[in-house]
Amino acid sequence: MKKKNSAAAAPPAGPNLFGEAPPPAPAKKDGLLAFSYSKMSLYEECPLKYKFKYIDKIKEEPKFYFAFGSAIHAALEFLYSVRNPPFPTLDEVCEAFRREWNLKSYLEKGYRTQQKSDDDYQKGLLMLKAYYEHNRARFAPPFLVEYATDVEVDGLLVRTISDRIEHLGGGEITIIDYKTGKDVRREPAQLYMYQKITELDPRLKEKIAETYGTRVNSVRIRELLYYHVPSNKEYTFARADDKEIGNFWERVLGVADSIRGLKFDPTPAERACSWCDYKALCPAFFGGHRHAPQPQFTAPGNIEVLVDRYGRLKEKMQEIQAELDKVAEDIGRSAKSGGEYAGNAFTASVSKSQKWAFPNREAVLGVLNQFDLYQKALDVTVAGLGRLLDSPDLAPDARQKLLEQAVRKTAVDIKIVKKGE
Ligand code: SF4
Known part of the structure; x- marks a missing residue:
């Protein structure tokens, strides 16, 4: 801010x-x-x-998901930066991840809390471990890793960065793009850009000659592959035809013309x-009026005084919350589910239900990785995991492993009404 x-x-x-x-x-x-x-x-x-x-x-x-993605990319770049086997060990790959991760504090990475950053760090290690196990049998020195190129075309200097490129022989290549988000969306524009620019890049022919000792007349994409690291799934896309690329390029030139024409509405x-x-x-964000008033960012009064007051209120709130939890627990022990109870000033309806709890977060992430369940859990929250466990589609061995990490807890819901209201 x-x-x-x-x-x-x-x-x-x-x-x-x-x-x-x-x-x-x-x-x-x-x-x-x-x-x-x-x-x-x-x-x-x-x-x-x-x-x-x-x-x-x-x-x-800073955005935490970018920080997470670049640390995973850095570790995979390290893994594949070998001309001749042996490949780095899993520990060395995790160390490369750790090095990248520790270059910035959690705030610089875009996390709100140290805990969330630590959770993602553990998630990254598990992801790399699963990746390593899943792929180790086919590790082979790649053609290029993290290949960045700038190609001049139609008055543009277009930059692409390919995570990995494999040469299939005769100038045919596959580009591999790692995805580390929740899901993989097919992004045709990105694929078209890779295809158009890679096939125009004169350096690639030289690189093929340098690496394999053979000269090729042209470079041609055979396929593009999105590799979803969290699930170890591959999504392959065939090369686009000339018409698709032509339409896409018209679009690129249209955007470039607008930028050159300083159209920034x-x-x-x-x-x-x-x-x-x-x-x-942004003027548009404030009701579309160009000179609409800007928000006030400076706090009224003395900021130091407000900070102390905020801190004290927070402390008080935590104390009250702890006391509230304790009383609710005591009511839960004494009350029957569905019971109604009256004090002097309030009445309470108490209901109880069984919920799952997962005390060992790291072990749960391991199970999700093992059975490829990130997508199904949607989010690694207690509610998401509970829904997953209760789902009839869950494979029996995955359910068994998850159950080993789960404990049943009684959740108590208390509805309070003030007498006379
Ligand atoms: S219109 Fe929306 S997206 Fe565009 S600059 Fe303003 S706030 Fe950002």
């Missing part, structure tokens, strides 16, 4: 953030426009957001705006 405030208070020299004066031309040297799939998709999401990020160069808040949309870090700078 601080970054946004300071940016709002002191916009970059020259044109202001709302485009009253033309911003510097978003071009690379030699008139080429620096372009990529992610730049295009951001522009299509909201041109003003693109401008804030790539032209005004206002940094976004905001396109507010519920989803895009709710995730946008530039709300405080």
Whole structure:
């Protein structure tokens, strides 16, 4: 938030953030426009957001899912950066993950708490372990790893970064893209961009000659593969035909023309705006009025006094919560499910139900990995795991393993009504 405030208070020299004066031309040297799939998709999401990020160069808040994804990518890059076997051991791969993870604090990675960061660290280790076991029998030195290239085409300098490229012989290649999110969405635009740029890249032919000692006349994508690391599932996509690529390229050139023409009008949309870090700078976000009042970020009064007051209230709340939990537990022990009880000032209806609890989180993550159940659990919460256990589709051996980690607990629900209300 601080970054946004300071940016709002002191916009970059020259044109202001709302485009009253033309911003510097978003071009690379030699008139080429620096372009990529992610730049295009951001522009299509909201041109003003693109401008804030790539032209005004206002940094976004760190996102924990990016930090998690890049640490997994770094570990896999380390694993495959071998010209000749043996491959690194699992411990060495986990160490590479740890090194990357520890480069930043939990806040710098975008986590709200140390605990959440630690949980994801453990999740990452389990994911790498499962990946290693699943793939170790077919480890082979790849053609290229984390291959970044900038290709000039139609006045653009287009950057692609491929996680891994395998050469199948005769200039035919497969590009592998690791996905570390919850699910894998087919993103045709990303696939088209890989295909178009990779096949135009002159360096690839040289790399094939250097690596395999054979010259090829052209490089051709045979297929593109998304590898979903959390589930060890592969999603393969055949190369696109010329018509699809042609239509896609028209779209790219249209976006590039709009950027060159400095068209940066905001396109507010519920989803895009709710995730946008530039709300405080955006005129559209405040009712569509260009000069609508900006929100106040400075707290009224003395901030140090407010911080202390906030801390004391928090402490008090924790004490009260602990006391409340204790009394509820005592009521649960004495009351019958479905019973109604009256005190002098309040009445209570008590109901009890059986719920699952999973005390050993790490062991549960291990079971989810082993049986490929991340998607089914949807989220590693007690409710999600409980639903999974109760699901009739769960395989018996997976249920058995999960049951070994589960304990049944009695949950007590107390509805309180003040007498006379
Ligand atoms: S708040 Fe919405 S309209 Fe404004 S820049 Fe962000 S995404 Fe665009």
